[in-house]
Amino acid sequence: MNIIRYIIQKEFRQIFRNKAMLPIIFVLPLVQLIILSNAATFEVKNIKFGYIDNDKTSLSRELIEKFDASTYFNVLTAFPSAKIASSTMLKGDVDVVLEIPRYFERNLQKEKKTDLSVTINAIDGAAAGVENVYVNQIVQQFNKKAQVTLMLSGTPEVRPQNIDTIPLFWYNETLNYKTFMVPGILVLLVTMITLFLSGMNVVREKEIGTLEQINVTPIKKHQFIIGKLFPFLILGLVLLTVGLIIAKLLFNVPIVGSIALMYGYTIVYILVILGIGLFISNYTDTQQQAMFIAWFFMVIFILMSGLFTPIESMPQWAQLLTEFNPIKYFVQVMRMVMLKGAGLADIYPQLIKTVAYALVMNGLAVLSYKKVT
């Protein structure tokens, strides 16, 4: 036991001695948490909107005003011709262009029907879809309003049948994406710090040559690994705690579930990450190799965690791969416990998988550490 304590002591000293690293470990992640949590939204707003009004009647102006009044569109410019509009779109200065045809008002009065051409920059397919929905909504409302005024005086017609849809967003009524992103980004930051630090740890001792000194001591393999794990576990938990305080105070993220459960799960989770880190570290020759490999897995873990893009949309084989992604489970558990108040029974499947993962990775870490050079 004493031996482990000394290793832990040594590790802590090494961490706190390196003054250049301290801000990277403690300040950088928190700054990123505060800033980047604001960036991750798929909401489509401030749409760059332009129009070509070939009709210039009171009706066409009324329609444009409707777009102007909408909070989604920023009415930027009136283009004199379609050609100028399309070259502006090529430059990327406008994303939606509405073209009102000539005789717009006259056709409506005479034929009761007219077309309207809308051009949307569709490189971001999902955003283009949403923009299309917004345009349609505004035009439909415009139709309906005109209809009501005309119907009052007109002949009775067949009454249209309407389906009223009431969207209800559970657990997050205002669709505040920050309540989702803050815990998620916190998860990423805790993972990055613990993975990178543990991944560089043993291999650094190899490079500097101090690993040899440890190898000739009577320290057992598992003592060495435990001694290496513990300081980073504490570090991860400290980071999580500060992050949660920021989430609560600054972003007002609700913490509905049990905090003890959250910490319990986090401890198991960090052990998985540290196991991976130490395994990489034992297996590589230089810090550079270790970091490349850690980076490789980190990018995959982040982008396939379901945090930024939904896992359900991935092809089947990719969904299967995400089963091996620890971040996926951590994100799910944080989401369930923090926002929905899920209990132990609800997160049981994730917990079992994570525990199994932790055992395998740390087993590998102990096995791959050879006391010979």
Next chain:
Amino acid sequence: MKRFIGFIKKEFYHIFRDKRSLFILFGMPIVQVLLFGFAITNEINNVDIAILDHSKDATTKEIINKIAASKYFSIKQFIDNEAAIETAFKKGQIKAVLNFEKDFGKKIVAEGKATVQILTDATDPNTANTISNYVSSILQNYQREINKDVQLAFQIVPKTRLIYNPELKSVFMFVPGVMTIILMLVSAMMTSISITREKELGTMEILLVSPLKPFQVIVGKVVPYIFLAVINAIIIILLSIFVFRMPVQGSFILLGAESVLFIINALSLGILISTVSASQQTAMMVSLMGLMLPVILLSGFIFPINSMPFPLQVISNIIPAKWFIIILKGIMLKGVGLAIVWKETLILMGMTLLFIALSVKKYKIRLE
């Protein structure tokens, strides 16, 4: 000049000696591009939903069939009371519930109006919003169908044209992003330890007493890596054209030139990190921790920059990846030339010069 060539030779030896790193360096980006190109999409497919049908009549059945037929949703379960919604959401089995009110079919005929609730699990608000939009649009289509015979007094029909990506493929959005992220991070990471490594190994002393000027050392460090990164870039571009069917509407030469510019930019950022860090560990942590998330989140790779709060839109301007993504999409999808992307190109050039100048200035010619 001869000295300088000798120095570059030395750098090449360093790189090619470490076979393992070299293998990682070329293998990783390929795996990542393939993986992300296929897996990253913000389209919604096969979302598991549940139905709570209080009326169970012909109309609701028809609507349920429409929903089941769409590729967006798969109906996982039918539940019969409100309490079951909560349980299902908590377990995370389903993402949304459609709740039809009692006598839905009767009401829609008799009163001309019936209500359906779309309950979504908004712990992931982005997905929840999309699901809600999709369900509404399916319902709207159905409504239009049943109202076919109703004469509208007044009708404006928007005819929408989706340009540059008419099939709304999310590959077109994400492949340029994936290319950029991988090139940026690999390039910056490669050089971020180049100078600190010499410091730690003690070989810096030799460089310092040599007649090489700081400028020559810095440039000499970048040159070999340009070679590696360009090979990486070529592989990635070929993958995106042949595997992901990305079009290249614009000029290949311009695409290549811009890629080289971006690579040099990322490499010099790595060098800059290396000159200001004291140890390899610090340098790598700065380039990994400092670059990874900001580049992913603020470059417009996944999340549209336009929708971000204003201060973040301003900050996003200092991310080189943002400009390169604009250039890539412009050349590949819109087919634009330098006449349109000159501004972005100039910005990247300016940043590169700044990084190199700062590196040269920060490069210490004395041992500490």
